[in-house]
Amino acid sequence: MDNLALQCRCGQVSGRAIKVTPAAATRVVCYCRDCQRFANWLDAAEQTLDSWGGTDIFQLPPARLQIHQGHEHIRCLRLSEKGLYRWYAGCCKTPIGNSLKPSVPLIGLISSFVSDSQAELKTGPVCARVNLGGATAQIPSSLISAAPSRSYLLRLLGKMASWKLRGLGRPHPFFAPRGEPISPPQIIES
Ligand SMILES: [Zn+2]
Numbered sequence: 124m125d126n127l128a129l130q131c132r133c134g135q136v137s138g139r140a141i142k143v144t145p146a147a148a149t150r151v152v153c154y155c156r157d158c159q160r161f162a163n164w165l166d167a168a169e170q171t172l173d174s175w176g177g178t179d180i181f182q183l184p185p186a187r188l189q190i191h192q193g194h195e196h197i198r199c200l201r202l203s204e205k206g207l208y209r210w211y212a213g214c215c216k217t218p219i220g221n222s223l224k225p226s227v228p229l230i231g232l233i234s235s236f237v238s239d240s241q242a243e244l245k246t247g248p249v250c251a252r253v254n255l256g257g258a259t260a261q262i263p264s265s266l267i268s269a270a271p272s273r274s275y276l277l278r279l280l281g282k283m284a285s286w287k288l289r290g291l292g293r294p295h296p297f298f299a300p301r302g303e304p305i306s307p308p309q310i311i312e313s
Protein backbone atom coordinates (compact mmCIF):
# COMPACT_ATOMS: atom_id res chain seq x y z
CA MET A 124 0.00 0.00 0.00
CA ASP A 125 1.37 3.31 -1.03
CA ASN A 126 0.49 6.95 -1.43
CA LEU A 127 0.37 8.66 -4.78
CA ALA A 128 1.43 12.32 -4.90
CA LEU A 129 -1.00 14.65 -6.66
CA GLN A 130 -0.47 18.20 -7.83
CA CYS A 131 -1.76 20.60 -10.45
CA ARG A 132 0.65 22.04 -12.98
CA CYS A 133 1.26 25.29 -11.07
CA GLY A 134 1.43 23.58 -7.67
CA GLN A 135 -1.35 25.44 -5.87
CA VAL A 136 -3.65 22.42 -5.63
CA SER A 137 -2.12 19.30 -4.14
CA GLY A 138 -2.99 16.16 -2.27
CA ARG A 139 -2.57 12.43 -2.42
CA ALA A 140 -4.31 9.19 -3.16
CA ILE A 141 -3.84 6.71 -0.34
CA LYS A 142 -3.55 2.92 -0.21
CA VAL A 143 -2.74 2.73 -3.89
CA THR A 144 -1.94 -0.62 -5.45
CA PRO A 145 -2.77 -2.00 -8.89
CA ALA A 146 -5.30 -4.36 -7.30
CA ALA A 147 -6.93 -1.66 -5.16
CA ALA A 148 -8.43 0.25 -8.08
CA THR A 149 -8.95 0.08 -11.83
CA ARG A 150 -6.91 1.99 -14.34
CA VAL A 151 -8.61 2.65 -17.65
CA VAL A 152 -8.02 4.79 -20.69
CA CYS A 153 -11.24 6.38 -21.93
CA TYR A 154 -11.50 7.50 -25.56
CA CYS A 155 -14.96 9.06 -25.35
CA ARG A 156 -15.61 12.44 -26.96
CA ASP A 157 -16.72 14.04 -23.68
CA CYS A 158 -13.39 13.31 -22.00
CA GLN A 159 -11.70 14.86 -25.04
CA ARG A 160 -14.01 17.87 -24.89
CA PHE A 161 -13.15 18.42 -21.24
CA ALA A 162 -9.39 18.38 -21.94
CA ASN A 163 -9.79 20.62 -24.97
CA TRP A 164 -12.04 23.07 -23.15
CA LEU A 165 -9.28 23.48 -20.57
CA ASP A 166 -6.62 23.79 -23.28
CA ALA A 167 -5.02 20.80 -21.62
CA ALA A 168 -5.16 18.23 -24.41
CA GLU A 169 -1.40 17.98 -24.66
CA GLN A 170 -0.85 17.06 -21.03
CA THR A 171 -4.01 14.93 -20.79
CA LEU A 172 -4.73 12.98 -23.98
CA ASP A 173 -2.62 10.15 -25.38
CA SER A 174 -1.77 9.86 -29.09
CA TRP A 175 -5.24 8.45 -29.83
CA GLY A 176 -7.30 10.92 -27.79
CA GLY A 177 -7.44 8.78 -24.63
CA THR A 178 -7.61 10.00 -21.04
CA ASP A 179 -5.76 7.85 -18.49
CA ILE A 180 -8.00 7.45 -15.44
CA PHE A 181 -7.34 5.74 -12.10
CA GLN A 182 -10.67 4.82 -10.52
CA LEU A 183 -10.71 4.83 -6.74
CA PRO A 184 -13.13 5.40 -3.87
CA PRO A 185 -13.68 9.01 -2.66
CA ALA A 186 -12.27 8.36 0.83
CA ARG A 187 -8.90 7.54 -0.72
CA LEU A 188 -8.50 10.82 -2.55
CA GLN A 189 -7.37 13.66 -0.32
CA ILE A 190 -6.86 17.29 -1.28
CA HIS A 191 -4.53 18.98 1.19
CA GLN A 192 -4.08 22.37 -0.36
CA GLY A 193 -5.80 24.68 -2.81
CA HIS A 194 -9.46 23.65 -2.33
CA GLU A 195 -10.44 27.20 -3.25
CA HIS A 196 -9.01 26.74 -6.75
CA ILE A 197 -11.03 23.63 -7.56
CA ARG A 198 -13.67 24.14 -10.23
CA CYS A 199 -16.37 21.96 -11.72
CA LEU A 200 -17.61 21.55 -15.27
CA ARG A 201 -20.54 19.55 -16.60
CA LEU A 202 -20.93 18.97 -20.32
CA SER A 203 -24.70 18.68 -19.95
CA GLU A 204 -27.35 19.13 -17.30
CA LYS A 205 -26.93 15.55 -16.14
CA GLY A 206 -23.31 15.02 -17.20
CA LEU A 207 -20.47 13.83 -15.02
CA TYR A 208 -19.01 16.26 -12.56
CA ARG A 209 -15.64 17.07 -14.10
CA TRP A 210 -13.22 18.66 -11.65
CA TYR A 211 -10.19 20.77 -12.48
CA ALA A 212 -7.74 23.19 -10.93
CA GLY A 213 -8.87 26.67 -11.95
CA CYS A 214 -5.46 28.17 -11.16
CA CYS A 215 -3.76 26.50 -14.14
CA LYS A 216 -6.59 24.51 -15.79
CA THR A 217 -5.23 21.11 -14.87
CA PRO A 218 -7.84 18.33 -15.17
CA ILE A 219 -8.20 16.59 -11.80
CA GLY A 220 -10.90 13.97 -12.18
CA ASN A 221 -14.51 12.96 -12.70
CA SER A 222 -17.24 11.87 -10.38
CA LEU A 223 -20.92 11.05 -10.40
CA LYS A 224 -23.37 12.27 -7.76
CA PRO A 225 -22.00 12.21 -4.19
CA SER A 226 -23.73 8.95 -3.25
CA VAL A 227 -21.80 7.01 -5.89
CA PRO A 228 -18.53 5.78 -4.33
CA LEU A 229 -16.28 6.39 -7.32
CA ILE A 230 -13.81 9.00 -8.51
CA GLY A 231 -11.88 8.85 -11.75
CA LEU A 232 -8.52 10.47 -11.08
CA ILE A 233 -6.99 11.84 -14.30
CA SER A 234 -3.27 11.30 -14.88
CA SER A 235 -2.67 15.02 -15.52
CA PHE A 236 -3.13 15.62 -11.77
CA VAL A 237 -0.73 12.83 -10.75
CA SER A 238 2.74 14.18 -9.98
CA ASP A 239 4.26 11.03 -8.52
CA SER A 240 7.44 9.88 -10.27
CA GLN A 241 6.60 6.28 -9.32
CA ALA A 242 3.01 6.48 -10.59
CA GLU A 243 3.34 3.77 -13.21
CA LEU A 244 4.71 1.34 -10.64
CA LYS A 245 2.11 2.15 -8.01
CA THR A 246 -1.00 2.13 -10.20
CA GLY A 247 0.09 -0.74 -12.44
CA PRO A 248 -0.65 -1.08 -16.14
CA VAL A 249 -3.84 0.03 -17.88
CA CYS A 250 -6.42 -2.73 -17.38
CA ALA A 251 -8.95 -1.60 -19.96
CA ARG A 252 -9.31 0.75 -22.91
CA VAL A 253 -12.90 1.86 -23.24
CA ASN A 254 -15.14 3.81 -25.64
CA LEU A 255 -12.77 3.01 -28.49
CA GLY A 256 -15.24 4.46 -31.00
CA GLY A 257 -14.18 7.95 -29.94
CA ALA A 258 -10.47 7.42 -30.65
CA THR A 259 -8.96 10.11 -32.84
CA ALA A 260 -6.53 7.71 -34.56
CA GLN A 261 -6.09 3.98 -35.03
CA ILE A 262 -5.07 2.47 -31.68
CA PRO A 263 -2.45 -0.30 -32.11
CA SER A 264 -4.19 -3.67 -31.70
CA SER A 265 -1.51 -4.82 -29.26
CA LEU A 266 -2.58 -2.10 -26.84
CA ILE A 267 -6.23 -3.07 -27.14
CA SER A 268 -5.64 -6.78 -26.66
CA ALA A 269 -3.45 -6.09 -23.60
CA ALA A 270 -6.29 -4.13 -21.98
CA PRO A 271 -9.64 -5.48 -23.21
CA SER A 272 -12.78 -3.65 -22.19
CA ARG A 273 -14.60 -7.00 -21.87
CA SER A 274 -15.20 -7.86 -18.17
CA TYR A 275 -13.90 -4.48 -17.06
CA LEU A 276 -17.33 -3.16 -16.14
CA LEU A 277 -18.08 -6.19 -13.99
CA ARG A 278 -14.79 -5.75 -12.19
CA LEU A 279 -15.50 -2.08 -11.56
CA LEU A 280 -19.05 -2.71 -10.31
CA GLY A 281 -17.68 -5.36 -7.94
CA LYS A 282 -15.15 -2.90 -6.57
CA MET A 283 -17.76 -0.18 -6.15
CA ALA A 284 -20.02 -2.53 -4.21
CA SER A 285 -17.17 -3.41 -1.89
CA TRP A 286 -16.16 0.25 -1.44
CA LYS A 287 -19.72 1.14 -0.55
CA LEU A 288 -19.94 -1.69 1.99
CA ARG A 289 -16.68 -0.58 3.56
CA GLY A 290 -17.86 3.03 3.84
CA LEU A 291 -15.25 4.39 1.43
CA GLY A 292 -17.74 6.67 -0.30
CA ARG A 293 -17.14 9.25 2.44
CA PRO A 294 -15.61 11.67 2.99
CA HIS A 295 -15.84 12.86 -0.59
CA PRO A 296 -13.15 15.40 -1.57
CA PHE A 297 -15.48 17.28 -3.93
CA PHE A 298 -18.78 17.29 -2.06
CA ALA A 299 -19.58 18.74 1.36
CA PRO A 300 -21.10 16.32 3.88
CA ARG A 301 -24.63 17.45 2.96
CA GLY A 302 -23.96 16.69 -0.68
CA GLU A 303 -23.41 20.08 -2.28
CA PRO A 304 -20.42 20.38 -4.65
CA ILE A 305 -17.49 22.37 -3.20
CA SER A 306 -17.64 24.53 -6.32
CA PRO A 307 -20.87 25.18 -8.24
CA PRO A 308 -20.75 23.34 -11.57
CA GLN A 309 -20.55 25.37 -14.72
CA ILE A 310 -22.74 23.66 -17.30
CA ILE A 311 -21.82 23.97 -20.96
CA GLU A 312 -24.14 22.44 -23.49
CA SER A 313 -22.78 21.46 -26.87
ZN1 LIG B 1 -2.72 25.05 -10.49
Ligand SMILES: [Zn+2]
Pocket residue numbers: 153154155156157158159254
Ligand atom coordinates in the same frame (compact mmCIF):
# COMPACT_ATOMS: atom_id res chain seq x y z
ZN1 LIG C 1 -14.61 9.39 -21.27
